Amino acid sequence: MQINLTGHHVEITDALREYVDSKFSKLERHFDHINNVHVILNVEKLTQKAEATLHLNGGEIFADSEHQDMYAAIDGLIDKLDRQVIKHKEKMKRH
Numbered sequence: 001m002q003i004n005l006t007g008h009h010v011e012i013t014d015a016l017r018e019y020v021d022s023k024f025s026k027l028e029r030h031f032d033h034i035n036n037v038h039v040i041l042n043v044e045k046l047t048q049k050a051e052a053t054l055h056l057n058g059g060e061i062f063a064d065s066e067h068q069d070m071y072a073a074i075d076g077l078i079d080k081l082d083r084q085v086i087k088h089k090e091k092m093k094r095h
Contacts, residue, residue, distance in 0.1 A: 001034045008042040010070070016041065019071060023078045031085045033057040041070060050077040054085070058092055061085060 003024055005012055020039055028034055036055040043049070050073040051064035061084045065076030 001028055001037060003037045003039060006038070006040045008040060010041050010043045010048075012041065016070065020074060023074060027054075027078065027081060027085055030082065031056065031089050034085075041074075043070075048073045050074045052077055052081060054081060056085075056088070059088065061088060 001024065003021060005017055005020055024037060024039075034054055034056045037052055038055075039050065039052045041048075041050055046068060047066050048068060048070040049064060049066045050070065052062070054061040061081060063077055063080035063084060065073045065080060067073040067076060
């Protein structure tokens, strides 16, 4: 799985990159057909925003999350993506 990490008004530190990589590796355990991930970390005044688009076999999944803390925003994003990936996987099994 290839992760493209982009920052808008935020510097992507090694710690942030490692945190994102470790969180997305958990997603990969649920569904190993994730080809490409595009993550955008954005800071707007007091709001930290994390959004991601997953390109996987059978479609795309998008989610975003906002929080005062960037790490919490990433956690929220992973939770949303996790639910969507599981739902996608179940749909794939039915077809």
